[in-house]
Amino acid sequence: ELLETTCRLANTLKTYGIQKGDRVAIYMPVSPLAVAAMLACARIGAVHTVVFAGFSSEALAGRIQDAQCRAVITCNQGVRGGRFIELKATVDTAVKSCPSVQNVFVSQRTEHPAVMGKLDIPLEEVGHMIDML
Numbered sequence: 001e002l003l004e005t006t007c008r009l010a011n012t013l014k015t016y017g018i019q020k021g022d023r024v025a026i027y028m029p030v031s032p033l034a035v036a037a038m039l040a041c042a043r044i045g046a047v048h049t050v051v052f053a054g055f056s057s058e059a060l061a062g063r064i065q066d067a068q069c070r071a072v073i074t075c076n077q078g079v080r081g082g083r084f085i086e087l088k089a090t091v092d093t094a095v096k097s098c099p100s101v102q103n104v105f106v107s108q109r110t111e112h113p114a115v116m117g118k119l120d121i122p123l124e125e126v127g128h129m130i131d132m133l
Contacts, residue, residue, distance in 0.1 A: 002036060009033075009073075010040035012126055016103050018071055020045030025069040027051045027060055027091055029078035033107055037073045053078050053085065057093035064098045073105045076114035088114040095119065 018024060024046050028034040034050075041048035049067050051060050064072065072095065078085040088106055092115075095101045106114055107123045116122065 002032065002039070005033065005036040006039040006043060009036050009123070010043040012105065012121075012123065013040060013046065013071070014044055015126070016071070016105075016121065018044065018046050018103075022046045022071070023067045023069045024048045025051055025060070025064050025067065025072045027053060027055075027072055027074045027087060028107075029053045029075060029080065029085075029087070029109065031075075031109070033075075033109075053087055054080070055090075057090045060090060061094040061097050064094060064101060068100045069098070070100060071103045071105060072101055073107075075107045075109035077110040077112055079110065084110065084112065092117065 024041050026034060026037045026048055028037065038048055038050065049063060049069065051063050072091055074087050074091045076088045078087050091104055095104060101119065104120045105123050106120050
């Protein structure tokens with residue numbers, strides 16, 4: 001299952017122009033999809049930086065800017081200690097000051113729908129249509 005998820009995510013990233021040497025920020029809670037995101041980046045030769053999902057939008061923006069990330073992979077929300085953390089909203093605030101970001105890949109971790117913008121790509125909608133590597 002991990003291999004299949006990794007391959008689908010890697011192919012999704014490639015479809016949207018992520019290639020060897022590009023940098024990708026991963027801002028996700030601890031989950032199998034976070035592991036698959038790291039492996040997907042490694043599979044296509046993209047450099048990834050994992051940012052702790054509890055960091056503020058300013059901290060996230062600083063890390064994205066330092067690495068000149070081309071994409072961010074995140075979830076709509078994270079659950080920590082029984083509370084919901086609005087990850088997508090934090091990413092939206094952060095990428096406003098990050099012109100290098102061309103796409104934000106969003107996974108639906110909870111039932112609460114995320115507000116999608118022009119940079120956003122819902123992984124559940126595109127991931128199942130893309131063949132494995």
